[in-house]
Amino acid sequence: MPQTGRSGCPINLTLEQLGDRWSLIVIRDIMFGNRRSYGELLAQSEEGIASNILADRLKRLTACGLLTRRPDPEHRQKRIYSLTEAAIQLVPLLAHMAAWGRRHARPSKELSVRAELLEKGGPALWNAFMDELRHLHLGAPRPARSVFGELQAAYEKALARRAR
Amino acid sequence: MPQTGRSGCPINLTLEQLGDRWSLIVIRDIMFGNRRSYGELLAQSEEGIASNILADRLKRLTACGLLTRRPDPEHRQKRIYSLTEAAIQLVPLLAHMAAWGRRHARPSKELSVRAELLEKGGPALWNAFMDELRHLHLGAPRPARSVFGELQAAYEKALARRAR
DNA sequence: TGTAACCACTTGCGCAATGCAAGTGCTCGC
DNA sequence: GCGAGCACTTGCATTGCGCAAGTGGTTACA
Numbered sequence: 109m110p111q112t113g114r115s116g117c118p119i120n121l122t123l124e125q126l127g128d129r130w131s132l133i134v135i136r137d138i139m140f141g142n143r144r145s146y147g148e149l150l151a152q153s154e155e156g157i158a159s160n161i162l163a164d165r166l167k168r169l170t171a172c173g174l175l176t177r178r179p180d181p182e183h184r185q186k187r188i189y190s191l192t193e194a195a196i197q198l199v200p201l202l203a204h205m206a207a208w209g210r211r212h213a214r215p216s217k218e219l220s221v222r223a224e225l226l227e228k229g230g231p232a233l234w235n236a237f238m239d240e241l242r243h244l245h246l247g248a249p250r251p252a253r254s255v256f257g258e259l260q261a262a263y264e265k266a267l268a269r270r271a272r
Numbered sequence: 273m274p275q276t277g278r279s280g281c282p283i284n285l286t287l288e289q290l291g292d293r294w295s296l297i298v299i300r301d302i303m304f305g306n307r308r309s310y311g312e313l314l315a316q317s318e319e320g321i322a323s324n325i326l327a328d329r330l331k332r333l334t335a336c337g338l339l340t341r342r343p344d345p346e347h348r349q350k351r352i353y354s355l356t357e358a359a360i361q362l363v364p365l366l367a368h369m370a371a372w373g374r375r376h377a378r379p380s381k382e383l384s385v386r387a388e389l390l391e392k393g394g395p396a397l398w399n400a401f402m403d404e405l406r407h408l409h410l411g412a413p414r415p416a417r418s419v420f421g422e423l424q425a426a427y428e429k430a431l432a433r434r435a436r
Numbered sequence: 437t438g439t440a441a442c443c444a445c446t447t448g449c450g451c452a453a454t455g456c457a458a459g460t461g462c463t464c465g466c
Numbered sequence: 467g468c469g470a471g472c473a474c475t476t477g478c479a480t481t482g483c484g485c486a487a488g489t490g491g492t493t494a495c496a
Contacts, residue, residue, distance in 0.1 A: 114319035116380025118373030118387045119300050119366060125377065127293040128453090136283050146473050155278035158455050163474055173376075185463050185472050194376045201372055202283060204365045209282030212337075212358045213289065216280025223282045293483090310444050322484050327445055349443050349492050 125172055126198075130157060134165050135174065135195055136202060139241065140222065140259065144188050145180070154219075169195075190245040199234050199241070203227065218266040222259045229255075289336055290362075294321060298329045299338065299359055300366060303405065304386065304423065308352050309344070318383075333359075354409040363398050363405070367391065382430040386423045393419075 114120055126132055133155060143149045150162055166189060169175045174195040180186035206223035209215055215223070226233065237255035242248035244256075278284055290296055297319060307313045314326055321329075330353060333339040338359040344350035370387035373379055379387070390397065401419035406412035408420075 115383070116378070117300075117318060117383040118370045118377065118379040120297060120319055120373075121377035121379055122369040122373035123293055123296060127291065127296070129287055129291045130454095132287060132291070133284060136281075147471080150473090154281060155284055158457095159473090160456090160475070161454070164453095166474095183464075183472080187473075197372060197375070201365065201368045204368055205286045206282045208361060208365055209284075209286035211361070213282065213285035214280070215282040215285055219279070219281040311442080314444090322486095323444090324446070324485090325483070328482095330445095347443080347493080351444075 130161055130165050131169060132202065133157065134162065134169065135191070135198060138175070138189060138191060139195070139199070139202070142244070142256065144190070145186050191241060193242070193246065196238050196241045196245065199238050200231070203234055218263065218270055221262045221266040225259055225262055294325055294329050295333060296366065296369070297321065298326065298333065299355070299362060302339070302353060302355055303363070303366070306408070306420065308354070309350050355405060357406070357410065360402050360405045360409070363402050364395070367398055382427065382434055385426050385430040389423055389426055
């Protein structure tokens with residue numbers, strides 16, 4: 109996503125920052141998968157992102173203010189990536205993308221369970237999730253409800269169902 | 273957007289269809305600008321899309337069921353592109369993209385007026401707009417309210433304000 | 437009836453982005 | 467001290483993007 113500056117249209121500007129095949133995948137994995145380091149993002153990537161592409165996207169997303177990077181106090185060579193408030197506000201967008209894909213593409217059953225919950229929960233759920241992300245990434249107080257836990261539990265249940 | 277089939281995740285599938293810098297721009301212009309032919313899309317493109325890229329995107333979007341193409345009864349060499357129901361259901365997604373871009377990028381004032389209206393109107397406005405698109409593109413009955421007209425009027429008012 | 441403009445693309449070519457595989461240099465555990 | 471882990475980087479081939487020019491049919495007008 110080079111800064112091309114094609115026009116001042118808000119949709120275009122969003123596409124200039126996020127309109128490629130990997131940026132939102134990386135944000136999705138940090139957001140819904142809680143992958144916080146380069147290694148986790150690389151090894152557990154559902155889509156098999158290449159290492160150089162991942163490095164490039166982490167750099168770009170950090171540069172344009174969607175991610176922050178800090179050293180891990182436990183492992184001196186590890187870096188922890190966190191979402192910024194701007195990235196957290198992509199939750200409704202990703203929820204809509206998931207809903208659209210669920211309806212108009214052919215998603216796998218297990219992977220669309222979370223999309224279904226997100227769609228059914230609507231804005232109330234998204235806001236609760238965003239509060240939780242602010243806790244996990246920005247140091248805000250822990251909210252009462254853990255949407256992340258709910259999504260994860262539903263996903264694992266679907267996985268178990270398939271394994272049987 | 274080649275069909276890469278990286279994973280069955282709905283977000284990934286949506287990105288595989290629409291995750292590039294031009295596909296959603298084309299849909300935006302058809303949807304909000306009512307550009308219905310190749311020539312209109314090319315000449316009035318705010319971002320200056322290249323002719324071969326436009327041809328390619330129209331072909332792809334038609335192939336994957338987001339657009340339909342039919343001859344213009346008035347001009348034998350003209351083709352009219354229409355949105356399908358799947359594309360019309362991208363309205364909330366584009367509205368969120370516009371809202372995010374308006375908040376987190378630096379949009380031009382005139383071009384963000386429509387985004388502001390879309391955001392303030394919320395799902396009720398989006399649904400009214402989708403009904404109108406079904407009239408314009410799918411032959412459904414004309415709804416009472418013309419969101420398209422409202423958006424256009426606000427945009428032109430903003431343009432006039434700038435011209436002064 | 438000729439001709440100029442219009443229309444929907446296509447082609448050629450240089451450059452940038454993508455993707456794979458391998459490599460680098462530091463750090464941690466033992 | 468040494469192998470495994472970590473966060474990237476590098477080289478190279480393939481693919482996609484973007485500009486400019488071209489193509490072949492159609493319409494409008496003199």
